[in-house]
Amino acid sequence: MTAPAVDAATTVAVCQVALAVGHPEENLARGLAAVERAAARGARVVVLPELLRSGYVFDSPAEARSLAEPLDGPTTTALTGVARRHGLVVAAGLAERADDGTLRNSAVLVDPTGLRTVYRKVHLWDRESEFFVPGDQPPQVVETDLGRLALVICYDLEFPEWMRLVGLAGADLVCAPTNWPGPRRGGGERPVEVVQVQAGAAANRMFVAACDRTGPERGVEWVAGSAVVGPDGYPLAEATADGSEQVVVANCRLGQARDKRGSARNHVHADRRPELYGPLVG
Amino acid sequence: MTAPAVDAATTVAVCQVALAVGHPEENLARGLAAVERAAARGARVVVLPELLRSGYVFDSPAEARSLAEPLDGPTTTALTGVARRHGLVVAAGLAERADDGTLRNSAVLVDPTGLRTVYRKVHLWDRESEFFVPGDQPPQVVETDLGRLALVICYDLEFPEWMRLVGLAGADLVCAPTNWPGPRRGGGERPVEVVQVQAGAAANRMFVAACDRTGPERGVEWVAGSAVVGPDGYPLAEATADGSEQVVVANCRLGQARDKRGSARNHVHADRRPELYGPLVG
Structure with a gap:
């Protein structure tokens, strides 16, 4: 008998690429090239940043609209192609x-069969609500x-x-495209955004692959804190502190997330004591 | 006009002391001596470990019972005394x-007027449910x-x-007596227990003062990861990595926690989107 794939080691990659708002074809090409590099390193799951093709720092709702695309548009099509290859x-x-x-700030998950799921961001940051529902x-x-x-x-x-x-x-692995604005934190201190990823992984004993971006955009810098975190809450691999473009890979036995x-x-x-958590909902 | 105390800097101390199960008078004395040291360094809020007087690694329910005390017993009395002084x-x-x-695994908060609140631990760890309700x-x-x-x-x-x-x-500062079992983590990696404190502070933009213990007990080592964390999620002060007894102090403008x-x-x-959080309660 063959062991289920979930018990084998799976290489998970996060592709921290430099993006530029208003250059959708270049951004998508950069993302695809990074996926190729990840595949060459044995990756089976590859995560790219939030708003990969459009970029992030929109000047206006009109600009956001001009850079948006349908769910079955160029991003999903291109990603399905590389997933198949x-x-x-x-x-x-x-x-x-x-x-x-x-318009919505969405993320897609594709595999060789095509689009598997779309998720629309529920918690919008800062000016995003000017552009997205x-x-x-x-x-x-x-x-x-x-x-x-x-x-x-x-x-x-x-x-x-x-x-x-x-x-x-029941997620074994949470794939989290991100664009974390803000300067990189010096002094060897891990960015609090990554700390929150670690805590979410540990609290649920699951893997989390957070893919940040880089490339300054209209005066905005990025944390550039991409990381793959295991169910113990420690990073298995993380971006170097120089903020560069990089593909970060980690070997994950995703089945470990089934043991809580x-x-x-x-x-x-x-x-958990869900009978005591009433004030959390409304 | 005087500014409210919450807008001034308050020195918060966590007293990481060595405890030994079965030596209640020595443990309490050790805690009180540490509070004196914290006060000498200007502390106004002082946090001590979980199960300060009794110690933690009970052999049996009978031993736990023999080391327990009423809410108005020696711990509350002694702490109120030092709080008054x-x-x-x-x-x-x-x-x-x-x-x-x-029996319950409880914590008390006292000030010069006496007992202000008692909290009984809701999430019990490992063998604690053999001893505590x-x-x-x-x-x-x-x-x-x-x-x-x-x-x-x-x-x-x-x-x-x-x-x-x-x-x-509406808490500005969460005081968290802890006993974090487990070896200290090497390699400069901050213990995941502290990471979870950081995330809790950041997610709620509040201060958290977590006081761990030290002193091996019946084969159990302790993380010895005491820390005071600010609302940005970064430690303002934390125990050194050697696992020693120490009083860790941080200056906190607790009023910062009012700005979310x-x-x-x-x-x-x-x-938050509480209307979507239904599955969390039951």
Whole structure:
């Protein structure tokens, strides 16, 4: 008998690429080239940044609209192509324009069969609400050959409720396209954005692959803190502190996320006291 | 006019002391001596470990019972005394024996007026359920001269729901007596227990003072990761990596916790989507 893929080591890559708003073809090409590099290093799951093709720092709603695309547009098409060529699962963010013209900050997960799920960012950061309508659905957990995968996007990671929801829904690996604005933190201190990824992974004993971007854009710098974190909450691989473009890879036994025991007698989900958590919902 | 104390700098201390199960008088004396050292360094809020007087690694329920004490017993009495002498707020854990004989893993917050609140640990770790009945009430937020304080205990910190509840209830500073079992983590990596404290602080833009212990006990080592974390999620002060007894102090403008803005347009609590968090409660 062959062991299920979830018990084997899976190479997970996050592709921290430099993007530039208003240059959609170049951005997409840069993302695809990074996926090729990740595949050459053995990656089976590859995560790209939030708003990969459009870029992030829009001048106006009109500009955001001009850079948005339908769900079955160029990003999903190109990612499905590279997923097919190399037998990958690929996640990336896109500015999604619905048939009715609504824009959303979305992410797609594709595999060789095509689009597996779309997630629309629920927690919008800063000016994003000028451009996007927030999502109103939790991430779906998608059963793949490699394990159970789910999407969240950037600021979602700062809401532990959202990470818990995904953990309770059974995700082995959360793929998180991000654009973390802000200067890189010096002094050897890990950015708090990564700390929150670590805590979300540990609290739910699951893997999280957060892919940040780089490339200054209209005066905005980026944390450039891409990381793959394991269920113990420690980074298995993370971007170097120089803020450069890089493909970060980690070998993950995604099946480890099926074991929620924090000690011989503890279970990070069963030990919850949901009957006491009433004030969290409304 | 005098500015409210919450806008002034308050020195917060965590006293990482060595304890030994079965030596209650020595443990309490050691804790009190550390509070004196903290007061000499200007501390106004002082946090001591979980189960300060009893120690932690009980051999049996009978031993736990023999080391437990009533809520108005020696720990609360002694802490109130030192709080009066120096004008302090002091938090510490104790093995609480109720009138009906029930044991709970509790923590008290005292000030010069006496006991301000008791909190009974809701999330029990490992063998604790052999000795203690879990609490079933959220921590109270206590208005003090220095700001709004609340208690949680150790494993509670790993449940982001619980930290959120305390944050939503308006705590400026969460005082967290802990006993974090496990070897200290080498390689300059901050212990995941501290990472979870950082994330809880950042997600709620509040201060958290976590006081761990040291002193090997019946084969159990301790993380010895005491830290005071600010609302940005970064440690303001933390124990050195050698695992020694130490008083760690940080100057905290507790009023900063009243500003929940994560950016000009973001608010870590108002940006929540509680209408989508239904699966968290039951």
